Amino acid sequence: xxxxxxxxxxxxxxxxxxxxxxxxxxxxxxxxxxxxxxxxxxxxxxxxxxxxxxxxxxxxxxxxxxxxxxxxxxxxxxxxxxxxxxxxxxxxxxxxxxxxxxxxxxxxxxxxxxxxxxxxxxxxxxxxxxxxxxxxxxxxxxxxxxxxxxxxxxxxxxxxxxxxxxxxxxxxxxxxxxxxxxxxxxxxxxxxxxxxxxxxxxx
Numbered sequence: 001x002x003x004x005x006x007x008x009x010x011x012x013x014x015x016x017x018x019x020x021x022x023x024x025x026x027x028x029x030x031x032x033x034x035x036x037x038x039x040x041x042x043x044x045x046x047x048x049x050x051x052x053x054x055x056x057x058x059x060x061x062x063x064x065x066x067x068x069x070x071x072x073x074x075x076x077x078x079x080x081x082x083x084x085x086x087x088x089x090x091x092x093x094x095x096x097x098x099x100x101x102x103x104x105x106x107x108x109x110x111x112x113x114x115x116x117x118x119x120x121x122x123x124x125x126x127x128x129x130x131x132x133x134x135x136x137x138x139x140x141x142x143x144x145x146x147x148x149x150x151x152x153x154x155x156x157x158x159x160x161x162x163x164x165x166x167x168x169x170x171x172x173x174x175x176x177x178x179x180x181x182x183x184x185x186x187x188x189x190x191x192x193x194x195x196x197x198x199x200x201x202x203x
Contacts, residue, residue, distance in 0.1 A: 002043075002093055003021060003023070004021075005097075006041070006070065006097070006100065007021060009097045009100075009101065010101070010104070013101060015105075016104065019035040019037050020032075020034075020037065023046065024046055024049055025046055025049035025050075025051075025053065025054040025057070026049070028040070028042075028046075028054060028058075029054070029057065029058065029061070032058065032062065032065070033061075037065070038066075038108060039065070039066050039067070039068060039104060039107060039108055040058060040065055040067045040068070041069075042055055042058075042067055042068070042070075042087070043070060043071050043072075044069060044071040044073045044078055044082070045071065045072065045073065049163065050146050050164070051069065051071065051082075052078075052081060052082065052085050052142050052146070053146075055067055055069070055082060055085040055086050055087050056085045056086060058086065059085065059086025066088040066089075066107045066108070066110075067086060067087045067088055067089075068087065068088065068089040068090075068091070068104060068107050068113065069082045069087045069089065069090045069091070070091055070092075070093055070100060070103075071090070071092060071093060072092065072094075073092075074200075075090060075092055075115060075117065075118055076117070076118070076121060076135075077137055077145075078090070079114065079115075079118040079122075080118070080121065081142055081145070083114075083122070088107045088111075088112055088113070089103050089106065089107050089112060089113030089114065090113075090114060090115075090118060091103045091113065091115070136181075136182050137197075139181045139182070140178060140181060140182075143164075143174060144174055144177060144178050144181070146164070147160060147171065147174045147175060147178060148178055148194055148197065148198075149194075150163070151175070151191060151194040151195075151198075152194035152195050152196075152197055152198025152199070153198055157171045157175070175190070178190065
């Protein structure tokens with residue numbers, strides 16, 4: 001619904017057009033190769049895949065393709081990760097459609113688009129000054145954060161393995177690392193905390 005609404009808004013702009021849509025990473029990658037867009041808009045929550053992985057893959061396959069992330073996920077947690085993965089901008093779905101269109105035009109002109117909050121967060125890290133207390137999730141790698149999200153959604157190890165194209169044993173290794181890094185004593189504590197954390201990220 002969000003994708004369709006955004007597509008309709010873009011189509012109404014005289015200087016913009018939509019050349020394709022997809023709901024999963026594989027289809028998106030194929031469509032980009034065929035349609036040759038000037039910009040890709042990517043969500044971080046995709047069917048059977050992860051937006052950060054898609055951004056990384058697109059950046060490798062199409063290094064000149066600018067990517068704008070439009071997501072429900074928390075900007076302070078995912079914004080910097082998305083930029084490191086290769087995105088040129090990050091905006092949340094809560095923003096007005098005019099702000100999304102503004103972000104699109106900024107990036108098409110070769111600029112970076114970030115909120116003032118995210119600009120400050122990244123700038124402070126560059127000059128060596130943190131932004132308040134570090135979050136526990138800052139300790140996690142992108143893949144570990146992805147597994148934490150899946151745990152919070154109630155996915156089984158087998159479902160996670162199928163979505164990420166990993167062995168179940170590899171998923172279990174990631175779960176163990178997450179539990180260790182976040183200081184959880186057992187699997188149930190990890191599950192309950194993951195559910196609370198995921199609910200706070202939107203959907």
